[in-house]
Amino acid sequence: MPHILIVEDETSIADTLVYALQADGHSTEWVSLGSAAVEQHRLRPADLVILDIGLPDISGFETCRQLRRFSEVPVMFLSARDAEIDRVLGLEIGADDYVVKPFSPREVAARVRAILKRMAPRLEPVAESTPFQLDTLAMRIAYRGQPLNLTRHEFRLLQCLLEQPRRVFSREQLLDGLGVASDVGYERTIDSHIKSLRAKLRLIAADAEPIQTHRGLGYSYSPEHA
Ligand code: CA
Numbered sequence: 001m002p003h004i005l006i007v008e009d010e011t012s013i014a015d016t017l018v019y020a021l022q023a024d025g026h027s028t029e030w031v032s033l034g035s036a037a038v039e040q041h042r043l044r045p046a047d048l049v050i051l052d053i054g055l056p057d058i059s060g061f062e063t064c065r066q067l068r069r070f071s072e073v074p075v076m077f078l079s080a081r082d083a084e085i086d087r088v089l090g091l092e093i094g095a096d097d098y099v100v101k102p103f104s105p106r107e108v109a110a111r112v113r114a115i116l117k118r119m120a121p122r123l124e125p126v127a128e129s130t131p132f133q134l135d136t137l138a139m140r141i142a143y144r145g146q147p148l149n150l151t152r153h154e155f156r157l158l159q160c161l162l163e164q165p166r167r168v169f170s171r172e173q174l175l176d177g178l179g180v181a182s183d184v185g186y187e188r189t190i191d192s193h194i195k196s197l198r199a200k201l202r203l204i205a206a207d208a209e210p211i212q213t214h215r216g217l218g219y220s221y222s223p224e225h226a
Contacts, residue, residue, distance in 0.1 A: 002116050005046035006030045007037040007063065008078065009056050013101070017050060020105035021112065032056070034063035041067060047119070048096075048112055052078040053088075061087065064095070074115050078103070131226050132162050132210075143204050153178050154197045157190075161211060161221035170218040194219060 004021050008014040009032040018028050029046070031037050034055045041049065049067065053060035064075055077088050077098040088095050096115050099108055133142040139155050141148050141162070150158065160169065160177035169177075171190040198211055210226035211219055 001025065001027050002047040003027045003029070003044070004112065005037060005041055005049045007034065007049065007055065007060070008032065008052040009054075010052075013052075013078075016105040017108060020109040024109045024113065026112070034058040034060065034066075037063055038066045041071060041073065045071065046073055048074045048076065048115060050076050050078060050108070050112070053084045054080055074119060076108070076111065076115065130162070130165075130223055131205075132158075134159060134162055143201060143210075146204050148200055148204075150197070150200065151193075153193050154200070157193050158197060158211075158221075161219065165221050165223050168214045168217050168220045174219065190219075 002025075004026045006014055006017050006021075006028055008017065008030070011032075014030045014032070018030055021028050029040060029044070031040055032055070034057050037049065037051070040046075051060045051063055055063065058066075060077060064077075067073060067075070074096040077085075077095050078101060079085050079088070079098055080101050082100060085098055085100060088098050097111050099111065131144045133145075135141070136159070139152070141150060141155065141158055148158075156178050157174055160174060171187050174190050175186050194211060198209075201208070201210060205226075208226055210221055210223075212222045212225060213219060
C-alpha cells in the first residue's frame with residue numbers, strides 16, 4: 001500500500017486529501033509543519049509527499065530542499081497562488097507535480113496515482129534469483145554458471161529439492177523422487193547421495209550450504225544459503 005505524507009496547515013484541506021487518498025487505497029500521514037514533515041519522512045519514508053508551499057514554520061520550498069538532502073521521494077506542491085508555481089518551476093528543486101488551490105481532491109488523487117505509476121518500476125520487489133540453472137530435458141544443472149557433473153540419482157535429488165525451495169523433504173519422499181523402492185538402508189542411500197552432491201557444490205562455492213539438513217526430518221533447498 002503506497003504511503004503518502006501530506007504537509008498542509010489548513011485542517012479542512014488536509015481532511016479532504018486524507019479522505020480522497022485513503023479512498024484510493026493509500027495510507028496517509030498528515031503533518032502541519034515543514035520541520036515535522038522532514039522528521040516524519042526520516043522515521044517512515046513516504047512513497048510520495050504532498051507539500052503545501054505556505055506553512056507556518058519553514059516554507060514548502062525549504063522543506064523540499066531539506067527532504068532532498070536525504071531523499072529522492074516524489075513531491076507534489078500545493079500552491080495558493082500562480083506566482084508561487086513560477087517559483088516551483090524556476091527553482092528546479094525537483095517537484096514532480098503541482099496543483100493550485102482551490103483544487104478537487106479527486107484530481108489530486110488521480111495525479112498521485114499517475115506519479116506512483118511512473119515510479120512503479122523502482123518500487124517493485126526484485127524477483128527471487130537462484131544460482132541454479134536447471135535443464136530438465138538434458139538432465140543438466142549448472143551452479144553459479146558452472147555445469148555440475150552429476151550422476152542420475154544426484155540429478156533427480158537436486159531437481160526435486162530445487163523445484164520446491166524451502167520445502168523439507170523426508171528421506172522417503174526423496175527416494176520416491178529417485179524412483180527407487182524404499183527398503184532397509186534407504187536412509188543411508190539418500191544420505192550418501194546428499195554427501196557427494198554437497199561435495200560437488202562445495203567445489204564451486206566452498207562457503208555456501210544450499211542443501212540444508214533438518215535433523216530427524218530430512219533435507220531442503222535454501223535459496224538464502226545458496
Ligand atoms: Ca498553507
